[in-house]
């Protein structure tokens with residue numbers, strides 16, 4: 001589990017070791033089973049990450065393997081984070097120590113939840129994701145550079161040299177992360193005059209006149 | 210790009226501003242909150258020194274963690290009690306209406322908002338729960354959101370959203386008797402896949418959709434999210450207006466007539482342009498049951514569990530996982546699969562018409578020995594209406610437990626849960642691994658009538674067979690009329 005502070009400000013790059021988690025359609029019930037949602041703060045969520053999958057695999061789950069202890073770049077396959085909209089899922093991953101996710105594709109609500117927390121979810125081609133997962137498995141101690149400027153993930157292997165894979169992120173979310181404006185509340189609050197104008201033209205807020 | 214659809218019209222009406230990140234700031238007309246996804250949002254609001262921008266547009270209830278046996282306070286589970294108390298304190302502090310236990314209006318958030326008339330055509334609706342898509346049944350644009358977004362809506366009554374594409378799902382024909390909206394939506398998800406709707410809003414239209422009751426439309430839209438669509442909707446029509454008229458939060462008097470005229474104008478234009486269209490034939494759909502670990506892994510009740518060869522190559526790895534987890538053999542018929550627990554309830558199928566359909570099967574029969582079967586009404590109003598027509602007695606006589614309203618074993622955050630490798634027949638919406646409270650528990654999704662039939666026979670069975678041998682004596686009745694002060 002991580003003691004790294006949660007993100008703040010612009011996020012242009014992250015460096016850390018990789019954690020491959022193969023499998024399609026990994027839903028948020030698996031990321032954090034519902035019983036861990038019984039809480040009024042997110043502080044203690046790290047213990048619940050993949051709790052059921054981990055107990056099923058009795059120590060052999062990627063989140064338990066010693067070689068991945070302290071890893072912070074999660075590498076997943078397709079439709080990661082589908083299912084329930086619970087923000088507890090990215091919160092739990094972040095509190096465990098994940099700071100970037102690379103995958104074939106992400107469920108929309110999960111992607112949005114992550115963005116709002118400053119957790120970049122980058123997509124890559126299926127073949128590249130598989131290669132990246134295999135490269136991490138082969139050399140779990142190597143550092144990965146997740147570079148949002150260059151839009152690449154770079155595996156930095158001291159002996160075998162570096163290997164890079166292109167990643168994708170829509171321009172909007174990318175700009176938000178790079179500029180540090182991923183926490184959108186301030187922007188929304190700033191448009192109060194426009195908000196009032198929109199509300200005053202909505203029939204259902206004005207007696208249907 | 211879509212044009213002239215209800216989605217386009219509602220989107221345009223609610224636009225506040227374009228944001229630097231490329232998304233649009235959208236006004237949220239109705240914000241629904243509950244005890245699980247709101248406490249951290251209120252805490253964040255306090256940290257930012259912000260207040261609730263439109264407290265009168267936020268409505269709260271308690272549903273996810275409430276027990277269904279005794280709801281006497283303080284609740285037996287101290288964590289559950291803390292969550293209720295936190296919501297109560299937050300609502301008090303910010304002047305938000307809370308429909309709590311015993312108010313006569315408490316229930317699953319997606320059940321109570323429609324029955325109170327809060328959900329109306331043309332609104333944008335948001336709630337920290339993925340099944341917010343339910344409200345699309347009224348021609349509202351409704352999405353599930355995460356806790357940061359709950360904070361955003363509290364602070365600004367708006368959300369940063371990217372516009373979706375619109376796919377029209379046109380359904381011809383009529384559902385056969387014994388086949389329900391649940392079967393229709395499980396079939397649609399089976400064909401289009403759990404990812405098929407990613408990036409889309411689903412417009413459900415066509416003769417079969419127009420023939421659905423409002424409650425059936427809610428079941429359909431509820432599960433749009435299980436097909437990957439962030440929201441699903443049905444264009445408002447006379448049925449929608451009939452349902453709304455007289456409900457506590459619905460307009461009345463002259464405002465009612467103006468409202469109906471406006472609501473009508475929001476329906477997709479005859480020449481509306483869709484980004485995509487798919488067609489189904491309702492008459493060809495049979496009662497549908499899931500065999501796997503996603504809602505897309507469904508088959509007709511008379512089919513066999515698909516073999517790997519029958520599936521697309523990219524579906525095979527997940528199917529392999531599902532065979533192992535569910536302990537079902539490829540090629541085996543799904544009918545006859547024994548079940549342990551039968552659950553009727555949830556925001557998908559916990560409304561009065563669902564309970565009537567299940568009661569019609571249970572009436573005059575007995576739950577099979579060894580089966581635990583229970584019915585959880587979706588709200589206090591549903592419970593009262595069902596009790597008024599004696600459905601609780603029908604269920605009790607048949608050996609079902611009759612419970613208090615809440616989400617219950619849909620996600621098992623309360624004491625209702627599967628144990629060990631138990632297998633349930635469930636009228637809820639998710640069959641994910643561990644969803645119903647046991648890490649190895651298994652779920653077969655189906656309609657409430659099919660769940661009742663499974664309870665009676667002890668295994669998966671085509672409900673039409675039971676209905677044929679002993680036709681329902683519980684009459685199909687007009688929709689629930691509001692009976693509130």
Ligand code: SF4
Nearest residue numbers: 340555556616619620
């Ligand atoms: S019944 Fe299930 S899906 Fe519906 S709101 Fe409750 S937990 Fe969510």
